[in-house]
Amino acid sequence: MSRIGKMPVTVPAGVDVTISPDNVVTVKGPKGTLIQPLHPDMKFERADNVVNVVRPTEKKEHKALHGLTRALLFNMVHGVTQGFKKELEINGVGYRAMKQGKQLVMNLGYSHQVIMDEIEGVGIEVPAPTKIVISGCDKQKVGQFAAEVREKRPPEPYKGKGIKYADEVIRRKEGKAGGKKK
DSSP states (O other): OOTTTTSOEEOOTTOEEEEOTTOEEEEEETTEEEEEEOOTTOEEEEETTEEEEEOSSOOHHHHHHHHHHHHHHHHHHHHHHTOEEEEEEEESTTOEEEEETTEEEEEOSSSSOEEEEOOTTEEEEEEETTEEEEEESOHHHHHHHHHHHHHTSOOOTTTOOEEEETTOOOOOOOOGGGGOOO
């Protein structure tokens, strides 16, 4: 039995979970609405405010889909109630970010500014010139947008300059002078 798949998904008050016959799940909550088509083989059992995911057979494919389906459903419920956020930090002399309207404008040591437009369902905040907070109700969109922002100037191992996640640890390397013997 899948350890993740057998755990029930609790639906809090104020959240509406609708499952169509062709396994298209719609979750409505205070932070928004998410729609996700899930694998047609998976079955759902509802009891009061709890949803359980049931797999039809013990095939390897169904075992894998069991945990995946439950995790996707849980993330949808969590997203419309609490939301998801990723925090990014900018390190480097002269590196900074600011928000202008619906755009994120970053100075990252290039000869030009890097401008990224805010996408639907994802919010951008810049509480400090070296901090970026990306938030939204869809975990996949938040993570993808954060990865695209980080990709504009990934952290380098020698001086640590670049954009990194707040909880990321950059492994530092010695420069070429560190390898010389006297």
